[in-house]
Amino acid sequence: MRSIFASGSLVSLLQVQSMSVTVTSIEGNRQWLDGGSMFGNVPRPVWEKWIAPDALGRIELACRAMLVNIGGRLVLCETGIGNFFDPAMADRYGVREKDHRLLANLAGAGVSPDDIEFVILSHLHFDHAGGLLPSFADIQSGNKELLFRNARYVTGKAGFERACHPHARDRASFIPGLTSQLVASGRLILVDSDTHPDVLPEFLSFRFTDGHTPGQMHTVVHGDSDKMVFAGDLVPGRAWVHVPLSMGYDRFPELVINEKEDLYRKAVPERWWVFYTHDAQCAASRVEAVQDGSRAKIKPCDEQARLASFVI
Numbered sequence: 001m002r003s004i005f006a007s008g009s010l011v012s013l014l015q016v017q018s019m020s021v022t023v024t025s026i027e028g029n030r031q032w033l034d035g036g037s038m039f040g041n042v043p044r045p046v047w048e049k050w051i052a053p054d055a056l057g058r059i060e061l062a063c064r065a066m067l068v069n070i071g072g073r074l075v076l077c078e079t080g081i082g083n084f085f086d087p088a089m090a091d092r093y094g095v096r097e098k099d100h101r102l103l104a105n106l107a108g109a110g111v112s113p114d115d116i117e118f119v120i121l122s123h124l125h126f127d128h129a130g131g132l133l134p135s136f137a138d139i140q141s142g143n144k145e146l147l148f149r150n151a152r153y154v155t156g157k158a159g160f161e162r163a164c165h166p167h168a169r170d171r172a173s174f175i176p177g178l179t180s181q182l183v184a185s186g187r188l189i190l191v192d193s194d195t196h197p198d199v200l201p202e203f204l205s206f207r208f209t210d211g212h213t214p215g216q217m218h219t220v221v222h223g224d225s226d227k228m229v230f231a232g233d234l235v236p237g238r239a240w241v242h243v244p245l246s247m248g249y250d251r252f253p254e255l256v257i258n259e260k261e262d263l264y265r266k267a268v269p270e271r272w273w274v275f276y277t278h279d280a281q282c283a284a285s286r287v288e289a290v291q292d293g294s295r296a297k298i299k300p301c302d303e304q305a306r307l308a309s310f311v312i
């Protein structure tokens with residue numbers, strides 16, 4: 001396997017100098033997924049009050065990427081679902097927009113895919129990594145090259161191994177052949193929990209979770225005044241901030257709950273921003289503990305519908 005295992009230390013984060021760090025939300029193609037699957041063991045009469053389903057019981061989900069500009073260096077966290085599905089699969093997963101929205105929205109922000117230095121993938125499920133691929137029409141005409149041709153692709157080592165050897169339970173969530181393409185690019189960086197690749201900009205660190213899928217990697221951006229975490233599928237949107245909630249797609253729901261509590265132990269007192277990849281209306285919020293009877297309940301606050309050059 002051709003990959004780079006870079007060494008280094010998180011200690012470098014303690015030595016960073018002040019520099020402008022901005023975050024911009026870049027939406028990719030949206031998808032419509034079964035609301036019951038998204039809300040695990042929550043009965044429909046309850047979840048449909050949170051997010052209204054369509055006639056087929058599906059709810060609208062964004063696939064939002066987090067563009068981080070660190071002193072002019074561009075890091076793209078996630079690529080969304082893209083538009084690589086054939087028409088039948090696009091219909092199954094409710095991918096309705098016909099173009100590659102991530103590329104269009106990057107262009108709208110004045111960014112070419114060739115400008116991106118690092119593409120960081122939380123995990124390789126198709127609705128997070130599919131945007132690496134050209135659109136279905138381009139693939140049909142013979143263009144199968146991964147997009148972002150100047151970028152290093154960064155993902156967690158354990159998550160990558162899971163994608164190489166998926167369990168039957170989640171095999172359908174991975175894109176056949178993608179791991180081979182990433183390796184063949186010669187630009188793949190695999191990160192484990194003990195290392196921070198020296199090639200990556202300071203201001204970035206990672207948290208790892210295993211409940212949604214083994215080895216999910218969450219980027220934490222350390223700004224001058226604030227931190228922002230890419231919550232990925234640990235907390236896909238505001239509705240899932242509530243600690244007891246998990247998705248039907250989660251491999252280990254109880255672990256998801258524990259891992260959300262771990263995150264909130266930092267994010268609540270330190271007032272981190274939480275970036276939501278799948279929330280249809282909100283790019284990010286902070287989270288706070290609100291007394292609910294005899295116990296504290298975690299809720300979103302300071303909601304940001306859109307982020308554009310948001311300085312942290």
Ligand SMILES: [Zn+2]
Binds near residue numbers: 123
């Ligand atoms: Zn996932």
